[in-house]
Structure formats: C-alpha cells, structure tokens
Amino acid sequence: MRKRFLENHPELPQIIEKGTATIIEEVDSLMNIIGEFSRFARLPETKLEPGDLNLKISNCTDFFNAHENVHFHLSLDENLPSMMFDKTLIRQVMINLFQNAIDSMGGAGNIWIKTSFDREKMLVRISIKDDGAGIREEDLPKIFDPTFSSKEHGTGLGLAIVEKIVFEHKGRIRCNSRPHQGAEFIIELPVLVKEDSDGKVSCGLN
Ligand SMILES: Nc1ncnc2c1ncn2[C@@H]1O[C@H](COP(=O)(O)OP(=O)(O)O)[C@@H](O)[C@H]1O
Numbered sequence: 001m002r003k004r005f006l007e008n009h010p011e012l013p014q015i016i017e018k019g020t021a022t023i024i025e026e027v028d029s030l031m032n033i034i035g036e037f038s039r040f041a042r043l044p045e046t047k048l049e050p051g052d053l054n055l056k057i058s059n060c061t062d063f064f065n066a067h068e069n070v071h072f073h074l075s076l077d078e079n080l081p082s083m084m085f086d087k088t089l090i091r092q093v094m095i096n097l098f099q100n101a102i103d104s105m106g107g108a109g110n111i112w113i114k115t116s117f118d119r120e121k122m123l124v125r126i127s128i129k130d131d132g133a134g135i136r137e138e139d140l141p142k143i144f145d146p147t148f149s150s151k152e153h154g155t156g157l158g159l160a161i162v163e164k165i166v167f168e169h170k171g172r173i174r175c176n177s178r179p180h181q182g183a184e185f186i187i188e189l190p191v192l193v194k195e196d197s198d199g200k201v202s203c204g205l206n
C-alpha cells in the first residue's frame with residue numbers, strides 16, 4: 001500500500017521533508033521569541049550592588065571566545081569609580097549588544113569597547129562600536145522597538161531589553177550608525193551611590 005501510495009505521489013517525501021524542515025525552523029524561531037519575550041516582559045528585579053564595571057564588561061567578552069574571527073579591543077578607564085549596578089542585567093546588556101555587533105559583521109570583524117568617567121556629570125560612559133554593516137537611516141528610530149528586527153529569525157527584543165535595563169539603572173542609551181560604517185552604542189550610567197543612613201540608592205542625575 002505504501003509503495004502504491006508513493007508511486008502515485010512521488011513528490012511526497014520531498015514535501016514532507018520541506019514541511020518538517022519549515023516546522024523545525026519555525027519552532028526554533030518561536031522558542032527564541034518566547035525566551036526573549038518572557039525575559040523582556042518580566043525581567044528579574046534590579047539588584048544594585050557595588051562592583052567593578054570594567055571587570056564585568058571584560059568578563060562578558062569571554063562569552064564570545066568561540067568566535068575566532070571577532071576581535072574585541074578594550075580601552076577601559078582605570079579611574080572608573082566603584083559603581084552600583086545589577087551584575088546579571090548588565091551582563092545581559094553587553095551580551096545583547098555584542099551579539100548584534102557580531103550578527104552585523106557576518107562572523108568576522110572588530111568590536112571596540114571604551115569606558116570613561118565624566119566627573120562633571122557624575123556618569124560613566126560605555127561605548128560599544130563595531131565595523132559591521134551599520135544601520136539604515138530610516139531604521140535608526142525603530143531599533144529599540146520590541147517589534148523591530150531586520151533579521152530573518154530576529155525577535156527584535158534584544159535592544160528593547162537593553163534599553164529597559166539601562167533605564168532601570170537611571171541611564172540613557174543612544175546609537176550612532178551609518179550603512180557600511182558600523183554602529184556605535186553609547187550608554188551613560190549615572191554613578192549610583194548608596195546612601196548610608198536608610199540604605200536608599202540615589203544618583204548624580206536626579
Ligand atoms: N550593531 C548593530 N549593527 C547593525 N544593526 C544593528 C546593530 N544592533 C542592532 N541592529 C539593528 O537593530 C535591530 C534590532 O536589534 P535587536 O533588538 O537586538 O533584535 P534582533 O537582534 O532580534 O533583530 C536588528 O535587527 C538590526 O537591524
């Protein structure tokens with residue numbers, strides 16, 4: 001019966017193969033969306049603790065050690081003050097930004113990371129720059145939208161999560177980019193200080 005059936009429908013195995021491949025692909029993409037969405041919708045509560053931001057940032061590059069053709073260039077300001085930040089969430093910020101940079105360069109290229117301390121404004125500036133494909137002018141205003149992705153299997157949530165975490169730290173993020181000239185993300189984090197008396201956290205910006 002199977003033989004007769006296949007004789008009448010010779011194209012069937014191919015259809016099944018194509019169909020199941022599509023299903024697998026779609027499931028992968030859905031799993032991605034669900035994973036990122038649940039992280040976005042309910043990020044863990046921000047736990048601010050004093051720490052060494054330079055060290056945190058440089059540790060995050062280890063996550064991408066397997067990408068042999070991606071070169072990280074670190075220029076970390078030694079005079080950065082000890083900061084209050086959430087170690088897990090800041091790690092997520094770095095990973096999302098590094099992953100986007102790597103996506104934009106097709107697996108090979110450079111990522112420059114720079115930290116600096118703006119003593120006057122009492123904030124720390126982190127710049128993450130790549131030499132990837134860059135961003136079209138018309139896309140720039142949309143990149144932080146949780147629905148915007150230019151990738152076939154992108155979720156669009158990566159930068160929305162990044163922005164939300166930066167806001168949780170009372171910081172700001174912006175992007176400078178031109179097509180074919182890479183992208184630079186600049187994060188400004190106020191130097192949050194823990195007040196001694198009641199343990200409340202305040203910052204230099206408000
Ligand atoms: N470093 C970058 N270089 C070029 N384009 C970028 C970069 N970072 C983000 N983008 C653009 O912003 C979009 C949104 O990024 P993101 O929110 O992380 O979602 P996703 O990575 O799932 O597409 C990307 O699809 C891409 O078009």
Ligand SMILES: [Mg+2]
Binds near residue numbers: 096099100157
């Ligand atoms: Mg992303």
